[in-house]
Amino acid sequence: MTTVASRAELYAEVQQFYADQMQRLDNRDIPGYAQTFTEEAEFEHTPGRPPARTRAGIIADLVAFHKRFEADPMQRRHWFGMTDLRPQDDGSIIATSYCLVVKIRPGRAPEINPSCVVHDVLVRLDGALLTRSRRVSHD
Amino acid sequence: MTTVASRAELYAEVQQFYADQMQRLDNRDIPGYAQTFTEEAEFEHTPGRPPARTRAGIIADLVAFHKRFEADPMQRRHWFGMTDLRPQDDGSIIATSYCLVVKIRPGRAPEINPSCVVHDVLVRLDGALLTRSRRVSHD
Amino acid sequence: MTTVASRAELYAEVQQFYADQMQRLDNRDIPGYAQTFTEEAEFEHTPGRPPARTRAGIIADLVAFHKRFEADPMQRRHWFGMTDLRPQDDGSIIATSYCLVVKIRPGRAPEINPSCVVHDVLVRLDGALLTRSRRVSHD
Secondary structure (H helix, E strand, O other): OHHHHHHHHHHHHHHHHHHHHHHHHHOOOHHHHHOEEEEEEEEEEEOOOEEEEEEHHHHHHHHHOOOOOOOOOOEEEEEEEEEEEEEEHHHHHHHHEEEEEEEEOOOOOOOEEEEEEEEEEEEEEEEEEEEEEEEEEOO | OOOHHHHEEEEHHHHHHHHHHHHHOOOOHHHHHHHEEEEEEEOOOOOOOEEEEEEHHHHHHHHHHHHHOOOOOOOEEEEEEEEEEOOOOOOOOOEEEEEEEEEEEOOOOOOEEEEEEEEEEEEEEEEEEEEEEEEEOOO | OOOOOHHHHHHHHHHHHHHHHHHHHHOOOOHHHHHEEEEEEEEEOOOOOOOEEEHHHHHHHHHHHHHHHHHOEEEEEEEEEEEEEHHHHHHHHEEEEEEEEEEEOOOOOEEEEEEEEEEEEEEOOEEEEEEEEEEEEOO
């Protein structure tokens, strides 16, 4: 059962979870990022690219995907916001967030691209939140 | 009386409220958006345009306002942030937030325009938050 | 000791603190901004510029720094997001946030520049949060 208090707790907890999760990715800690997903998670981040499955699969997919950034001295910052949480009866949480990717290159103004909507299913395992599935749609 | 705990609860609750409210607007669910205002609410969103009043008035105003977007394949995303809450003695809440409107058109980088400050008075009715008045000032 | 509940409370409290703190700065209330730091705080906001120390020092530094904006009809809006909180054993809190500075000038689209990471140490004094040290790194 969710009360106003427990929903408020959950909201802050999810924000902390996303901050930690996405700072890992922006710091290019791909294994650390994968640890924020469940072992059998599914992650679809780019339209037309098949979803990655399992933590090992997410790592392999992101290592391959990040190769395109190797020759590009770019810092990425993923901003999540406007998160809408829908706790489900089975204990999972449907979380729908806006996401802006800020790209910063030396000597240039930050570029904001793309704008996305992140469709997550979050679950709790041993007390901690994890992403069970993530589907990113691009505006 | 507000305690640290109840203020924290309120903060999360307002964020969830805004996420749901503004996702409705960005999904062009104008009647759903109007439902997040009180029956007699006042909504002033554009300088020089008189405020809309009542839910029916808000719907009529937004339907008219959105006509300008009809021929424009644009997705809008309203981001609220830096929300400052001031609970009042009468139970209402003065909420002052920054707002960025992200506009996305096919094949183009997202445009962020305008930057606004949203001045809200929120009230609680039957346990749920509603906007009683909203005044948007443009930077 | 921190529980999920107290961590959630803290998260919302920090967001409210930042909203109030940065709205003061954006409203050019420099003394009010300095009041959100401890008396002996250290604030390093620009690479290559030595950190300001003490509230009086922060005021003097910001008054000098803001002179560059005097002839520029610009509104700044500091957005904090993706805040990661690490409560420490001594009661302080290490807070790492993304920050975007939105600059708005008449008749022009908002410019977002720079993108930063804000490294804060927050402490509680007489029940209220204050910034004990702030180091801003620019992307």
